Amino acid sequence: MKLLEERIRKDGKVGEGDVLKVDSFLNHQIDVGFLCELGKEFKRLYEGENITRVLTIEASGIGIACLTAQYFGVPVVFAKKTKTNNIYADVYTSQVESYTHKTTYDIVVSKEFLSPDDRVLIIDDFLAKGSALTALISLVNAAGAEVAGCGIAVEKAYQKGGELVRSQGIRVESLARIKSMSVEGGVEFC
């Protein structure tokens, strides 16, 4: 999607350690009007797929998931990173390895909010090694629901996450796919 690629070129900053900093519009400050445009694009891509729920993971997935889901007219469910006191009911659990924060953590979704009748669109801001996305897919599978597909804003296509998920026969639509990036050379798209 040209719009997103141009924005990344303009406002994204490549940092040491394979970091693409897009926190001026995507995951710290949120350019809401811009994310609405991404949401409309996901709607166009998944039109007719009978999506019943959008699933994402806290925290940075929530904004783009909500702004996308409004075009589908379906609720968002966000997986939580720890089991809190506020969730009484049983939960589905899955494990995520965070390379950014160098930790492993559980994510949970209340069993109330995913059912075998659901066709789920998984939305997230980033796809790199695929640990979060794989964990979200596990939650959907645990519920007996169906993954209609994944909608990702920025995919680091030089890492293995996208390939890993697509090789399972799951549709992954990424609005910007990065072929390579470096502090000196900036970002090159696929």
Next chain:
Amino acid sequence: MKLLEERIRKDGKVGEGDVLKVDSFLNHQIDVGFLCELGKEFKRLYEGENITRVLTIEASGIGIACLTAQYFGVPVVFAKKTKTNNIYADVYTSQVESYTHKTTYDIVVSKEFLSPDDRVLIIDDFLAKGSALTALISLVNAAGAEVAGCGIAVEKAYQKGGELVRSQGIRVESLARIKSMSVEGGVEFC
């Protein structure tokens, strides 16, 4: 706001330990269309206030903040609960005491995203003892920006947070104000 009060009566569940569980529509599953209605109400209440940014706190504030901000045509900034590897720049820091999770934690906002020119609308899903809201106000003050007001979905009016903030001369608009609640008697609004 009748719409929210009715929804809380219908779908909210009062649990032990002063917990109001509204995770079927507000803070785990998000009823996006419904939250858009709350967002329009905040827009109506703060019309003409020249809001330049909406500030919230991860994670459960992000959905309602984004769906509200789209009616103001301004960006959302969400305070993060720890300083992550992805924020290079200097940050404003404030401390929150979480009664739900029985911990204290820091919240941070990059200095890039709040400036003295800003008139900030602070949005959050809950207001109880006011610790999160007070910390968000501190971040705005630290930036030399102005708090135009606060927009809260559910205020536990029998706790002191709302009074604390209003006594500082800050406008707080809560769409549902709970006078009392109990497992047996349910929720009573102000």
